[in-house]
Amino acid sequence: MSARPRTQAMPSRRLFLGATAATSLALAADLSLGARPAHAADSAYVMGYFTESPNGVGTDYGLHLAVSTDSLNWTPLNQNAPVVTPTEGAGGLRDPFILRKREGGFVVLATDLKGTDWSYNSQTIHVWDSTDLRTFTNYRRPHLHDMTTHSWAPEAFWDASRGQYALLYSAVNASGHNVLMVNYTSDFATVSAPQVFFDPGYDVIDGDMAVGVNGVNYLYFKSSSAGGLVGARSTSTNPGSFTPFSTTVAHGGTEAPTLVKSLTSSTWYLWGDTYTPNGVFYAWQTTDLAAGTWTPVDQKLYTHPVNAKHCTIATLTSAEYEGLVARWGAPAWNRLKSYNYPARYVRHADYLARIDAYPFDPYTDSQWKLVPGLADTSAVSFQSVNYPTRYLRHYNYALRLDVNDGTATFAQDATFHRDAGLADASWASFRSYNNPTRYIRHSDYALRIDPITTATDRADATFSVGY
Structure with missing residues (x-):
């Protein structure tokens, strides 16, 4: 998708970082947004998002959920289908935000917009209450303003000085550019x-804050003029008190800044959602938030749900995590990410297997069911999700997607032993059943089975099995 108009650049939401229960309470005292307050028992994470794909095959404007135990690698719930969709307003949402309320349970906020009609001006937002994110109640649409403009990317934090929640969102002011607005509320209704x-005098959207860090409050936002993420800071949370200070952070066109403090180290992470290409997350890190400079995080370390856009992250207890998985279920499919080209995933195209840069459509070309091996049930075979009668098999050493003809030869060609990753034992490599000296590897992005002898070969033959 191309970038939105300068004063209509659509906002985005937040991503993730790991936590330990021992440090959760200490951080909660400092951070009310960016890293939402955690409970001492919290041990997992939930992500909320909507979905878009390049040709719209994977687009859905309902609330989607994923869970994680490390905040880096995510398991989509409900087969990556929505768990709730707005019934009023535009009939869809963007930019969901999940906040654990001080009084217990969660509140979910979202932009009232279905699709990309940036001229649609809603003065309301979508709001639900939820005890455990398994059910959603008390749906409402609070009216935020009477201006002829939108109410994009709502999110909230507890403002202790006012004894209320501060509800932030993007809207166009009288000068014709987006600013960050705030309303205060106790119930997200009135x-x-x-x-x-x-x-700051120019177009900004997607405000994200870290509150009370060594006496300073940090606000990161998307600057449309800079084409990336910029930080501002203040010693208070008062409107009008923040001053820009950081360098611009970007990877292509980047929006949706998300600040998260590691709960196990001094590292801060800044996440961004790109719109060129559409729907790819990048992360940067620093150990000195006050410096305002960032270095990229290796893409091998994180994988977000397929087609996810504009995310939000909240912490969960182990019971809440288990309850969500029990309620919505984990996917029946996997995706395979390349070790040395982590922006690329295994997919079929014209019935040939290769690794291509995400995102692409049909995205289902990259979804596989790892089923018991056709020739040996202790091994695996790769069944296509969108062509379920077809399996990955080697033929003249090249991997292709063929219909299972029921022969012993096909079964053997389509069976692979899953071994520890040749380049990284925490990943996976796949050894041919009937050519056991050869492994699946990519060569000029095409998949084949080859003997593995060099470090490059080992990297080419290593994949992560995720979602």
Whole structure:
């Protein structure tokens, strides 16, 4: 998707980082947004998002959920289908935000917009209450303002100085550019009059904050003029008090800044959602938030749900995590990511197997069921999700997607032993059943089975099995 108009650039939400229960309470005292308050018993994470894919095959404007135990690698729930969809307004959502309320349970906020009609101006947002993110109740659409503009990317934090939640969102001001607005609320139903929270004099969207870090509050936002993420800071949370200070962070066109503090180290992470190409997340890190400079995180370390856009992350207890998996279920399929080209995934194209850069459509070309091996049930075979009568098999050493003809030869060609990754034992490599000196590897992005002798070969033959 091309970038949105300068004053209509669509916002995005937050991503992830690991936590330990021992440090959760200490961080909760400092951070009300960016890393939402965690409980001492929290041990897992939930992500909320909507989905878009390049040709719309995987597009859905309902609330999707995924879970993680490390906050880096995510398991989509409900087969990556929505768990709730708005019934009023535009009939769809963007930019969901999940907040654990001080009084217990969760509140879910979202932009009232279905699709990419940036001229659609809604003065309301979608809101649900939820005890455990397994059911969603008390759906409502609070009215935030009376301006002829939108209410994009709502999110909230507890403002202790006011004893209320601060509800931030993007809207166009009288000068014709996006600013960050704020309303204050106790129940996400009745809100105060809107105020301008941050206006540096140019177009900004997607505000994300880290509150009370060594006495300083940090606000990261998307600057449309800079084409990336920029930080501002203040010693208070008062509207109008923030001043930009950081360098611009970007990978292509980048929006949706998400600040998260590691709960096991001094590292801060800044996540961004790109719109060129559409729907790819990148992460940067620093150990000095005050410096305002960032270095990229290796893409091998994280995998977000397929087609996920504009995310939000909240922490979960182990019971909440298990309850979500029990309620919605884990996927019946996997994706395989290349070790040395982690932006690329195994997919079939014209019935040939290869690794291609994500995103692409049909995205289902990259989804596989790892079933018991056709020739040996202790091994695996790769069954296509969108062509379920077809399996990956080697033929003249090249991998292709063929219909199972029921012969012993086909079964053997389509069976592989899953071994520890040749380049990284925490990943996986796949050894041919009937050519046991050869492994699946990519060569010029095409998949084949070859003998493995060099470090490059080992990297080419190593994959992560995720979602």
